[in-house]
Amino acid sequence: MRKYLLKRIFYLFLTLFIVATVTFFLMKLMPGTPLQNEAKLTASEKASILAQYGLDKPVWLQYFIYIGGIFKGSLGLSFQFSDQAVSYLIGSRMGPSMQLGGQALLVGVVLGIILGAIGAIRKDTWADRVATILSILGIAVPSFVLAILLQYYLGLKLGLFPVAGWSGFSYTILPTLALAASPLAETARFIRTDMVDVLSSDYIELAKAKGLSKFGIVYHHALRNSLIPMVTLIGPLAAALMTGSMVVENIFSVPGIGEQFVKSILVNDYPTIMGVTIFYSALLCLLLLLTDIIYGIIDPRIRLSGNGD
Amino acid sequence: MENPENVIEVRNLEIDFHTYAGEVKAIRDVSFDLRKGETLAIVGESGSGKSVTTRSLMGLLAPNAEIKKGSIMFHGEDIIKKSEKDMQHIRGKDIAMIFQDPMTSLDPTMRIGMQIAEPLMKHKGLKKKEAIAQALEMLKLVGITNPEGRINDYPYQFSGGMRQRIVIAIALVCYPEVLIADEPTTALDVTIQAQILDLMKDLQNRIDTSIIFITHDLGVVAGMADRVAVMYAGKIVEYGTVDEIFFNPQHPYTWGLLNSMPTLDTEGGSLSAIPGTPPDLLDPPVGDAFAARSDYAMKIDTEKQPPFFKVSDTHYAATWLLHPDAPKVTPPAEIIRRQKKFAEMQRPEPPIKTATKE
Ligand SMILES: Nc1ncnc2c1ncn2[C@@H]1O[C@H](COP(=O)(O)OP(=O)(O)O)[C@@H](O)[C@H]1O
Ligand SMILES: [Mg+2]
Numbered sequence: 183m184r185k186y187l188l189k190r191i192f193y194l195f196l197t198l199f200i201v202a203t204v205t206f207f208l209m210k211l212m213p214g215t216p217l218q219n220e221a222k223l224t225a226s227e228k229a230s231i232l233a234q235y236g237l238d239k240p241v242w243l244q245y246f247i248y249i250g251g252i253f254k255g256s257l258g259l260s261f262q263f264s265d266q267a268v269s270y271l272i273g274s275r276m277g278p279s280m281q282l283g284g285q286a287l288l289v290g291v292v293l294g295i296i297l298g299a300i301g302a303i304r305k306d307t308w309a310d311r312v313a314t315i316l317s318i319l320g321i322a323v324p325s326f327v328l329a330i331l332l333q334y335y336l337g338l339k340l341g342l343f344p345v346a347g348w349s350g351f352s353y354t355i356l357p358t359l360a361l362a363a364s365p366l367a368e369t370a371r372f373i374r375t376d377m378v379d380v381l382s383s384d385y386i387e388l389a390k391a392k393g394l395s396k397f398g399i400v401y402h403h404a405l406r407n408s409l410i411p412m413v414t415l416i417g418p419l420a421a422a423l424m425t426g427s428m429v430v431e432n433i434f435s436v437p438g439i440g441e442q443f444v445k446s447i448l449v450n451d452y453p454t455i456m457g458v459t460i461f462y463s464a465l466l467c468l469l470l471l472l473t474d475i476i477y478g479i480i481d482p483r484i485r486l487s488g489n490g491d
Numbered sequence: 492m493e494n495p496e497n498v499i500e501v502r503n504l505e506i507d508f509h510t511y512a513g514e515v516k517a518i519r520d521v522s523f524d525l526r527k528g529e530t531l532a533i534v535g536e537s538g539s540g541k542s543v544t545t546r547s548l549m550g551l552l553a554p555n556a557e558i559k560k561g562s563i564m565f566h567g568e569d570i571i572k573k574s575e576k577d578m579q580h581i582r583g584k585d586i587a588m589i590f591q592d593p594m595t596s597l598d599p600t601m602r603i604g605m606q607i608a609e610p611l612m613k614h615k616g617l618k619k620k621e622a623i624a625q626a627l628e629m630l631k632l633v634g635i636t637n638p639e640g641r642i643n644d645y646p647y648q649f650s651g652g653m654r655q656r657i658v659i660a661i662a663l664v665c666y667p668e669v670l671i672a673d674e675p676t677t678a679l680d681v682t683i684q685a686q687i688l689d690l691m692k693d694l695q696n697r698i699d700t701s702i703i704f705i706t707h708d709l710g711v712v713a714g715m716a717d718r719v720a721v722m723y724a725g726k727i728v729e730y731g732t733v734d735e736i737f738f739n740p741q742h743p744y745t746w747g748l749l750n751s752m753p754t755l756d757t758e759g760g761s762l763s764a765i766p767g768t769p770p771d772l773l774d775p776p777v778g779d780a781f782a783a784r785s786d787y788a789m790k791i792d793t794e795k796q797p798p799f800f801k802v803s804d805t806h807y808a809a810t811w812l813l814h815p816d817a818p819k820v821t822p823p824a825e826i827i828r829r830q831k832k833f834a835e836m837q838r839p840e841p842p843i844k845t846a847t848k849e
Contacts, residue, residue, distance in 0.1 A: 384596045385596055387590060388596050388598075391549060391583060395579055481600070
């Protein structure tokens with residue numbers, strides 16, 4: 183187990199290194215420069231600004247300086263907010279993003295499990311069909327469309343929730359719903375498929391033969407067996423949330439990382455773009471690693487094999 | 492109940508399955524009794540309807556099944572008419588079941604102690620602690636070594652034979668009146684098979700339960716059953732005591748089954764599987780369903796369903812060969828040998844009527 187963990191952690195760093203490298207060179211390929219009001223600047227002013235940020239050096243040298251900085255724990259300085267460290271920028275905007283992501287994951291997964299379980303238990307009935315249609319919609323409708331619809335109807339028209347901003351729990355509701363749709367749909371689909379399988383297995387037959395009630399069978403046997411493989415879904419769900427958050431945070435003016443990320447792209451703030459990319463990658467890798475560890479702990483069938491049995 | 496000795500009386504049971512291809516007539520007019528304390532074996536090739544018959548006793552038929560006709564009397568009440576809620580109180584308490592594959596019958600994510608305790612908590616209203624304590628006793632009874640150390644283990648930590656012992660513990664923990672064992676040893680290797688069969692016999696004596704023992708392998712029936720019912724294409728074609736079925740069989744299908752059974756005294760090689768395949772139950776044949784595969788088929792076999800002919804008070808067979816007007820036929824050599832043995836076993840009693848009587 184320990185050897186396995188060390189190996190996984192090594193791969194985690196390797197992945198981050200590759201992500202950093204690829205992002206760096208992609209930045210260089212992006213059109214435009216970080217210089218605002220470029221037209222008004224004289225050639226010498228331009229040069230001095232470029233020199234200030236080290237952008238006058240050859241690309242390969244910039245690359246080594248940047249990677250070297252990462253090893254020293256620095257993601258560089260932001261271009262748009264003069265002299266603000268990117269890591270500080272990310273840290274100060276992490277709160278809203280994490281709250282939003284966490285809420286959306288919770289709502290999505292819990293409702294998704296319920297919807298998926300209903301679909302499986304009432305397979306091929308109208309309830310199953312409604313659940314299936316809902317989850318197809320959740321997957322097919324992009325989160326920004328849903329976000330705008332929610333904002334317009336529940337926020338603007340009905341005035342049930344604040345339209346945008348971030349000052350209290352009520353402000354979190356609409357962005358949470360917009361963001362939760364996709365994990366909800368994915369979870370529902372996953373649980374339905376999985377539980378249909380589980381419900382036709384021999385041990386469910388034995389549970390019926392014990393005289394357990396329908397609820398008892400689902401609650402004590404089917405649910406647990408369907409939930410275990412769901413752990414593997416958490417990684418992809420989190421990834422989907424991260425991408426979703428960039429748009430949703432912008433639409434609802436949530437002061438989170440996603441909103442900052444989009445702004446940074448618009449002004450070619452290279453260090454911030456790279457910093458956020460690396461941060462999101464690291465978060466995702468950690469989640470995946472955690473998922474594997476949790477899976478090993480909760481599934482008694484594989485608990486021992488991890489130890490080399 | 493027609494007979495107070497009977498625990499279960501099945502009468503004229505007919506079960507269809509609705510499928511896209513049409514109605515599968517899986518069970519066609521099946522009647523039998525299960526007596527107190529006996530082991531009744533139901534034998535027949537795969538697909539003959541053994542599992543469907545016994546599942547109907549548990550009220551556990553597939554959703555596409557329809558019981559067309561018949562009754563299943565248990566404690567003077569018809570199980571078929573009972574609601575799902577009522578059946579939940581019978582399942583696992585009065586009638587319990589063991590399945591074929593112990594590797595997949597246990598919930599992989601639940602400790603075995605809890606799996607054994609579940610029926611006690613459901614049916615006897617025991618608290619978890621008391622139920623687990625009784626589960627421990629049950630583990631001892633089914634011969635799990637070091638039960639205290641293993642009660643909190645998960646199924647994957649046990650071998651197939653041990654898992655089947657656990658499944659048996661689950662089935663018997665409420666001391667059911669009836670135990671249905673659906674091919675309980677088919678998935679196990681031969682030495683383990685024998686151990687499981689011994690265990691079942693031993694427990695039957697201790698717990699005083701009646702057993703319906705399903706198998707496609709006549710070989711395991713001999714030491715296990717008191718009576719045998721032979722099933723073919725959704726019907727019982729012959730039933731009698733073990734001795735009667737093994738040594739004085741009357742139906743050509745029973746002959747075929749016995750012929751294809753390896754025994755210690757068949758001098759190697761004479762083993763022959765029954766040629767051909769069972770009929771399509773979407774459209775079952777009119778007469779004796781076995782006629783198409785039988786060397787002894789007569790014209791009437793393809794026209795009219797044979798009724799049960801009485802061979803003895805305990806032995807009946809549904810074959811036109813037993814009709815007084817039927818021509819005499821010579822059964823396979825192996826069957827003649829068996830019938831000779833039977834005659835020796837029965838000598839002091841008056842001669843029995845057989846299909847080959849001189
Ligand atoms: N759910 C079902 N739908 C359609 N046909 C079924 C179903 N279950 C069983 N059957 C059919 O019923 C017949 C008897 O099956 P079964 O009782 O399982 O045989 P076995 O004697 O091997 O236990 C078979 O022809 C099988 O194909
Ligand atoms: Mg079967």
